Amino acid sequence: MISRDEALNIILQETPLGNVEEKYILxxxxxxxxxxxxxxxxxxxFSKSAMDGYAIKSEETAEALREAPIEFNITGIIKAGDFFxxxxxxxxxxxxxxxAPLPKGADAVIQFxxxxxxxxxxxxxxxxxxxxxxxxxxxxINSGDLALAKGTVIRPFEIGLLASLGYSKxxxxxxxxxxxxxxxxxxxxxxxxxxxxxxxxSNEYTLISLLKNAGLKPISFGLVKDNKxxxxxxxxxxxxxxxxxxxxxxxxxxxxxxVEDVLVxxxxxxxxxxxAIKPGKPLTFAVVKDKxxxxxxxxxxxxxxxxxxxxIPACDKFMGKKRxxxxxxxxxxxxxxxxxxxxxYIYVNIQKVNGVYYGYRIGWQSSSGLASVTEAxxxxxxxxxxxxxxxxxxxxxxxxxx
Amino acid sequence: MISRDEALNIILQETPLGNVEEKYILxxxxxxxxxxxxxxxxxxxFSKSAMDGYAIKSEETAEALREAPIEFNITGIIKAGDFFxxxxxxxxxxxxxxxAPLPKGADAVIQFxxxxxxxxxxxxxxxxxxxxxxxxxxxxINSGDLALAKGTVIRPFEIGLLASLGYSKxxxxxxxxxxxxxxxxxxxxxxxxxxxxxxxxSNEYTLISLLKNAGLKPISFGLVKDNKxxxxxxxxxxxxxxxxxxxxxxxxxxxxxxVEDVLVxxxxxxxxxxxAIKPGKPLTFAVVKDKxxxxxxxxxxxxxxxxxxxxIPACDKFMGKKRxxxxxxxxxxxxxxxxxxxxxYIYVNIQKVNGVYYGYRIGWQSSSGLASVTEAxxxxxxxxxxxxxxxxxxxxxxxxxx
Numbered sequence: 138m139i140s141r142d143e144a145l146n147i148i149l150q151e152t153p154l155g156n157v158e159e160k161y162i163l164x165x166x167x168x169x170x171x172x173x174x175x176x177x178x179x180x181x182x183f184s185k186s187a188m189d190g191y192a193i194k195s196e197e198t199a200e201a202l203r204e205a206p207i208e209f210n211i212t213g214i215i216k217a218g219d220f221f222x223x224x225x226x227x228x229x230x231x232x233x234x235x236x237a238p239l240p241k242g243a244d245a246v247i248q249f250x251x252x253x254x255x256x257x258x259x260x261x262x263x264x265x266x267x268x269x270x271x272x273x274x275x276x277x278i279n280s281g282d283l284a285l286a287k288g289t290v291i292r293p294f295e296i297g298l299l300a301s302l303g304y305s306k307x308x309x310x311x312x313x314x315x316x317x318x319x320x321x322x323x324x325x326x327x328x329x330x331x332x333x334x335x336x337x338x339s340n341e342y343t344l345i346s347l348l349k350n351a352g353l354k355p356i357s358f359g360l361v362k363d364n365k366x367x368x369x370x371x372x373x374x375x376x377x378x379x380x381x382x383x384x385x386x387x388x389x390x391x392x393x394x395x396v397e398d399v400l401v402x403x404x405x406x407x408x409x410x411x412x413a414i415k416p417g418k419p420l421t422f423a424v425v426k427d428k429x430x431x432x433x434x435x436x437x438x439x440x441x442x443x444x445x446x447x448x449i450p451a452c453d454k455f456m457g458k459k460r461x462x463x464x465x466x467x468x469x470x471x472x473x474x475x476x477x478x479x480x481x482y483i484y485v486n487i488q489k490v491n492g493v494y495y496g497y498r499i500g501w502q503s504s505s506g507l508a509s510v511t512e513a514x515x516x517x518x519x520x521x522x523x524x525x526x527x528x529x530x531x532x533x534x535x536x537x538x539x
Numbered sequence: 540m541i542s543r544d545e546a547l548n549i550i551l552q553e554t555p556l557g558n559v560e561e562k563y564i565l566x567x568x569x570x571x572x573x574x575x576x577x578x579x580x581x582x583x584x585f586s587k588s589a590m591d592g593y594a595i596k597s598e599e600t601a602e603a604l605r606e607a608p609i610e611f612n613i614t615g616i617i618k619a620g621d622f623f624x625x626x627x628x629x630x631x632x633x634x635x636x637x638x639a640p641l642p643k644g645a646d647a648v649i650q651f652x653x654x655x656x657x658x659x660x661x662x663x664x665x666x667x668x669x670x671x672x673x674x675x676x677x678x679x680i681n682s683g684d685l686a687l688a689k690g691t692v693i694r695p696f697e698i699g700l701l702a703s704l705g706y707s708k709x710x711x712x713x714x715x716x717x718x719x720x721x722x723x724x725x726x727x728x729x730x731x732x733x734x735x736x737x738x739x740x741s742n743e744y745t746l747i748s749l750l751k752n753a754g755l756k757p758i759s760f761g762l763v764k765d766n767k768x769x770x771x772x773x774x775x776x777x778x779x780x781x782x783x784x785x786x787x788x789x790x791x792x793x794x795x796x797x798v799e800d801v802l803v804x805x806x807x808x809x810x811x812x813x814x815a816i817k818p819g820k821p822l823t824f825a826v827v828k829d830k831x832x833x834x835x836x837x838x839x840x841x842x843x844x845x846x847x848x849x850x851i852p853a854c855d856k857f858m859g860k861k862r863x864x865x866x867x868x869x870x871x872x873x874x875x876x877x878x879x880x881x882x883x884y885i886y887v888n889i890q891k892v893n894g895v896y897y898g899y900r901i902g903w904q905s906s907s908g909l910a911s912v913t914e915a916x917x918x919x920x921x922x923x924x925x926x927x928x929x930x931x932x933x934x935x936x937x938x939x940x941x
Binding site: 162163166178180181182183216217218219220235236237238276277278284285289292293294295296297298299300301302303304305321322323324327328329330331333334335336337338339340341342343345346347349350363435437441461463466489492506507508509510511513536538539 | 564565568580582583584585618619620621622637638639640678679680686687691694695696697698699700701702703704705706707723724725726729730731732733735736737738739740741742743744745747748749751752765837839843863865868891894908909910911912913915938940941
């Protein structure tokens with residue numbers, strides 16, 4: 138049995154960075170850039186008006202006064218999308234719309250609301266400074282500038298910027314293909330009525346939804362009977378089509394033995410088969426034919442906990458992503474006792490009152506069922522060396538699935 | 540111009556709750572249950588062993604001592620998935636696997652590690668309490684119990700529970716169909732080279748990715764020229780196929796006029812056309828033919844800000860979802876000045892040091908570009924009554940897109 142930190146280190150050590158693929162920007166949400174992206178243009182590509190108003194030469198307003206306005210001749214209009222070929226002359230003003238290019242010769246825009254119009258005459262009552270209401274060419278970014286650095290996670294901001302720079306495709310790290318295999322003679326399909334000795338195959342659904350929740354598309358091989366040959370067949374198939382194979386044992390020791398037997402037959406390098414955490418101790422991690430292999434405990438909450446703690450970080454690393462869970466100080470509202478030596482994950486309902494996070498006990502926490510854990514919105518972590526925690530203690534915690 | 544709170548209230552007032560649809564559980568992730576779900580079974584459906592060990596009658600171990608173990612006859616084995624028809628007799632023990640049903644007559648399981656085996660004899664050295672290592676029938680949930688309440692957001696926990704209860708389909712609120720229309724003569728397709736007066740149509744991509752990010756699938760009508768008839772045609776088409784229509788104006792006043800003209804022609808109830816926020820003041824909200832209509836500002840960050848502040852909450856309400864942004868105290872690291880009277884959204888880079896959140900200025904914040912905002916991972920809110928904020932001030936903030 139190794140510690141959670143050792144286990145995670147071993148897993149990350151063995152996890153490769155995924156290959157690079159070109160993706161259409163709208164399909165790259167949450168992916169990670171594999172190269173620096175440079176701007177090929179100046180943005181904005183021209184100095185433009187930030188307001189609806191009149192483009193003028195600012196120096197001409199130097200003496201403008203409420204009692205003695207400066208008069209300009211309105212000689213034209215520039216709409217957004219237009220381009221004015223000529224040059225603004227002394228004494229002239231051009232009506233200009235927000236986003237429209239500033240005409241040559243002009244260096245400021247005065248808003249509609251601040252002027253008076255009489256026929257084609259414009260009266261300006263206040264001094265206008267140079268660059269007033271002008272967004273200058275290249276103010277956002279210049280041609281040749283770094284727009285997005287390698288390693289950037291693509292969010293709506295980045296997609297907008299890439300579109301404005303003319304990038305419709307970008308190089309990103311591939312997502313891992315994760316194959317699921319569920320074993321256990323006690324399992325029946327979820328549509329079936331229960332009969333003696335049987336429970337429904339819920340883990341397949343839980344694991345698929347955990348992968349979906351992480352933006353990944355799993356390949357599920359469904360339910361396999363507790364038969365060594367069948368299990369070996371499925372594992373070999375899964376290894377061929379995926380980067381990561383995840384099995385969920387039935388709950389029995391015998392099931393697990395089959396998976397380990399198969400791993401040995403396939404020449405797997407079994408890194409560990411037990412981690413000092415609860416829920417989730419019986420976790421096996423191996424490298425088989427250059428693929429990552431996880432055998433998860435069959436108990437539903439143990440499967441979820443190990444999945445979140447170990448498989449998500451492996452998937453993140455494959456995609457070039459850094460995790461950024463916001464760890465919060467959570468005050469426990471209940472006492473808990475347990476054997477020391479394992480890192481405990483207490484699933485709780487976190488409520489924030491006056492800026493302080495409190496963690497409330499959920500109904501009945503057992504790794505064998507999920508009914509109570511549906512009340513949880515977070516987890517608090519109890520370090521390995523503790524055998525009890527009391528109401529009022531502050532522990533590290535975080536929100537989950539939010 | 541109305542306040543942000545008034546604007547949001549008006550929008551939510553007008554937003555209906557979506558209809559109910561039946562969804563396959565794996566397609567219901569992040570949806571909201573529209574009915575209470577009751578258990579039709581006891582879970583577990585039978586008392587079962589939590590360990591690999593031996594099923595016994597606990598009372599027989601009452602006198603067990605290290606020096607004087609109690610001997611049992613091992614009479615069989617029960618694997619997970621099996622069902623034992625007989626009844627355990629006095630003096631008998633049955634080998635039992637984790638998850639296997641406890642045989643009739645037994646009330647406890649003693650682990651492998653705690654016993655000694657000689658042939659078919661089992662020796663127990665310690666008193667075993669009743670119910671030891673037994674997960675009792677119905678311990679997780681009983682037939683007829685409420686499993687998930689109406690209004691529950693479906694997460695992997697809930698999907699696992701539903702699967703274990705035999706629900707493959709559940710009733711959830713529908714997601715809104717959101718139609719996008721982008722207007723502006725200054726816009727060209729993102730693959731095109733820039734030419735005088737033109738910028739690329741980035742807002743369509745930004746808005747589609749904001750919707751995707753919220754788990755929604757938009758219908759995009761793409762780019763429409765600044766022509767009243769064309770705009771009217773597209774808006775009418777969009778109203779037919781969607782619940783919410785979103786237009787992104789070109790940046791010019793003229794564009795916006797066309798949209799407002801069309802709204803008036805269509806008999807729209809225009810609720811407001813300006814909100815006291817920055818970025819995002821020129822936001823129009825209307826109800827047209829029972830559909831919600833938002834005309835967003837054309838400036839990229841203003842479009843994002845209004846989308847997150849107003850359209851996401853409307854979509855959430857439609858789906859029956861309650862928002863739960865974790866509002867954090869963020870200490871500003873820079874000074875900012877602005878005109879008072881608007882709620883300011885300062886996009887910042889939030890860094891947490893020793894449990895304290897600090898908000899750092901990003902390069903160049905303007906609602907007309909997204910280059911700097913790619914450095915932001917959060918927002919801080921400056922209340923309407925302030926005209927400046929200083930480094931060291933604590934403001935409400937939150938993480939975005941994380």
